[in-house]
Amino acid sequence: MSDISVSAAPALTGRLADAARRRLARVPVPVLLSSAFLALLAFAVALPHAVTPYDPLLSEVAHAMQPPDATHWFGTDRIGRDVLARVVYGARYSLLIGLASMLVSLLIGLVIGLTAGLGRRVVDEAASRVFDVLSAFPPVLLSLFVVSFLGQGIINIAVAVGIAGIPKFGRVLRAQTLVVRRADYVTHAVIFGLSRRAVFWRHVLPNVLAAVPVIATIDVGSAIIAVAGLSFLGLGPQPPTPEWGVMLAEGRDVLRVAWWPSVFPGLAITLTVMAFTTIGKYLSRIYGVRTR
Amino acid sequence: MLRKVVARLVTGLLVLWLAASAAFITIHALPGRIEDILAGDLSYPGLRDAIAAQWGLNHSLLWQYGQFVLRLARGDLGTSFVLQQPVGAVIGSQLWPTIELAGSAGILAVLLALGVATATAGAVGRGAWAARIASVLELVFTSTPVFWGGLLLLIVFSFHWRLFPVSGAAGWRALVLPAVTLALPTAGMLSQVMREALEAAFERPFVTTVRARGLSETGLRVGHLLRHALLPVLTLGGWLIGGLLGGAVITEKLFGRPGLGSITLDAVTSQDVPVVLAVVLLAAFVHVVISTALDIAYLFIDPRLRSQ
Numbered sequence: 001m002s003d004i005s006v007s008a009a010p011a012l013t014g015r016l017a018d019a020a021r022r023r024l025a026r027v028p029v030p031v032l033l034s035s036a037f038l039a040l041l042a043f044a045v046a047l048p049h050a051v052t053p054y055d056p057l058l059s060e061v062a063h064a065m066q067p068p069d070a071t072h073w074f075g076t077d078r079i080g081r082d083v084l085a086r087v088v089y090g091a092r093y094s095l096l097i098g099l100a101s102m103l104v105s106l107l108i109g110l111v112i113g114l115t116a117g118l119g120r121r122v123v124d125e126a127a128s129r130v131f132d133v134l135s136a137f138p139p140v141l142l143s144l145f146v147v148s149f150l151g152q153g154i155i156n157i158a159v160a161v162g163i164a165g166i167p168k169f170g171r172v173l174r175a176q177t178l179v180v181r182r183a184d185y186v187t188h189a190v191i192f193g194l195s196r197r198a199v200f201w202r203h204v205l206p207n208v209l210a211a212v213p214v215i216a217t218i219d220v221g222s223a224i225i226a227v228a229g230l231s232f233l234g235l236g237p238q239p240p241t242p243e244w245g246v247m248l249a250e251g252r253d254v255l256r257v258a259w260w261p262s263v264f265p266g267l268a269i270t271l272t273v274m275a276f277t278t279i280g281k282y283l284s285r286i287y288g289v290r291t292r
Numbered sequence: 293m294l295r296k297v298v299a300r301l302v303t304g305l306l307v308l309w310l311a312a313s314a315a316f317i318t319i320h321a322l323p324g325r326i327e328d329i330l331a332g333d334l335s336y337p338g339l340r341d342a343i344a345a346q347w348g349l350n351h352s353l354l355w356q357y358g359q360f361v362l363r364l365a366r367g368d369l370g371t372s373f374v375l376q377q378p379v380g381a382v383i384g385s386q387l388w389p390t391i392e393l394a395g396s397a398g399i400l401a402v403l404l405a406l407g408v409a410t411a412t413a414g415a416v417g418r419g420a421w422a423a424r425i426a427s428v429l430e431l432v433f434t435s436t437p438v439f440w441g442g443l444l445l446l447i448v449f450s451f452h453w454r455l456f457p458v459s460g461a462a463g464w465r466a467l468v469l470p471a472v473t474l475a476l477p478t479a480g481m482l483s484q485v486m487r488e489a490l491e492a493a494f495e496r497p498f499v500t501t502v503r504a505r506g507l508s509e510t511g512l513r514v515g516h517l518l519r520h521a522l523l524p525v526l527t528l529g530g531w532l533i534g535g536l537l538g539g540a541v542i543t544e545k546l547f548g549r550p551g552l553g554s555i556t557l558d559a560v561t562s563q564d565v566p567v568v569l570a571v572v573l574l575a576a577f578v579h580v581v582i583s584t585a586l587d588i589a590y591l592f593i594d595p596r597l598r599s600q
Contacts, residue, residue, distance in 0.1 A: 136580050147560055148563055151563075262444075263447070
């Protein structure tokens with residue numbers, strides 16, 4: 001027995017590796033590049049000090065406003081802080097606030113969407129009007145409206161952007177709930193005498209949730225842009241926080257003499273959003289999830 | 293047909309009424325006294341009484357609500373207690389620069405998207421590369437936030453080549469960079485949607501018929517397929533307006549332009565709720581009016597919708 005397993009093991013792992021390689025080969029190059037970039041970003045969020053030796057808050061006025069060179073790859077800003085270090089540490093703020101605001105939209109959208117999709121017609125109509133009203137306000141202005149009540153700050157802008165994103169998630173999840181509700185497996189479960197509660201927890205909810213990763217991946221990009229926008233306007237984290245939007249606002253003030261403090265944080269935002277969008281679109285194509 | 297138009301108008305009015313009600317409920321649901329919320333960070337003798345008088349705070353909640361809705365219906369946006377001016381006057385003085393910016397950016401975005409989409413959709417062979425490049429550019433532009441795109445344009449066109457002013461709103465030259473900044477992400481999104489619609493239209497039998505009649509490829513694209521590309525623009529109209537108005541706030545801040553953006557930001561930082569409320573409701577009004585008008589226009593443009 002042991003002989004067989006020993007001799008079979010390499011062959012088996014070899015075959016598995018082959019299968020994995022073949023599956024990987026089918027993934028388009030842009031999707032692979034995006035995944036690699038996001039992995040790098042996740043690493044920067046978890047262990048920023050392993051990516052850059054510099055302190056994002058330490059200012060060395062003697063080295064202020066130096067263009068990119070071998071020691072400071074992205075140059076230094078007005079008070080001599082390393083721009084690369086600030087971009088790396090900034091991933092924490094920009095990504096996590098963006099993710100938090102997406103979670104706010106997702107959770108509220110999920111509750112309203114499920115209620116609308118499963119409830120009576122009146123409930124469904126009411127939920128649709130809620131989405132209509134929320135989306136009647138331009139997202140940026142709705143966020144500003146919420147901030148004017150809640151006040152400024154990191155958590156408040158996450159909530160503000162999250163509220164503006166509710167209709168987008170709510171509508172898709174309502175549609176998804178309607179599809180699942182009428183699916184054969186749900187009908188069968190009901191015929192087999194499962195309780196409403198059991199049908200909901202075992203069949204409806206998991207299948208509605210199956211669409212969530214795809215929608216979330218596509219929409220986290222716009223949440224990141226919206227959050228960075230409010231930070232750029234000075235309503236989120238305050239200087240000297242190395243958040244990408246805050247850095248761009250600071251970069252604008254020295255644009256006349258230096259381009260680098262404004263170019264790199266923005267590049268980070270754009271690449272991040274491109275990566276999420278590319279992966280999200282790929283996922284929605286292979287899983288056939290409608291995102292609009 | 294008439295019934296559909298009327299139904300759409302009623303829905304539009306309903307959404308406006310609900311939006312105003314939502315704003316009213318939000319203000320009342322907030323913790324703290326309404327006088328304090330509306331006063332912002334300001335305090336002077338008699339201020340609380342003036343607010344109570346204008347908002348009818350001594351009356352019943354229902355009376356306050358009725359008065360609030362009637363006031364809005366008359367176009368009266370209330371008073372900014374922080375600026376000590378009617379909100380209508382505050383907004384009115386700054387309306388034009390924003391209309392100018394959002395309008396020119398919107399037109400530019402639609403033209404750009406139309407051009408790119410009609411030129412690249414449905415291409416085969418060597419032309420397929422153009423479609424590829426276009427779709428990469430669309431991804432880049434939709435992923436670029438306006439506040440960074442604008443900074444890049446400033447670096448290149450204002451500081452390096454000195455073609456356009458860095459800030460301000462004097463003359464058409466000051467409008468170019470802000471309008472392009474605001475137009476690019478919008479154009480990217482529109483072009484994506486239009487190209488999808490065009491690709492779908494290329495599959496239709498009428499394309500074969502038109503080609504069989506001997507019409508040139510350009511004639512087919514401009515004369516027949518363009519209509520199909522315009523349809524998604526109409527359904528996205530509301531989104532487009534919302535995006536342009538919201539983006540205008542950030543663009544105005546970036547380029548130091550006067551307009552609704554600077555009023556709104558000042559109001560948000562000084563917690564001048566009546567002004568923020570008025571701007572938000574005005575934006576919702578514009579959004580609903582335009583998307584209602586576009587939905588009705590849709591009925592006239594697409595004959596298939598009329599009969600159903």
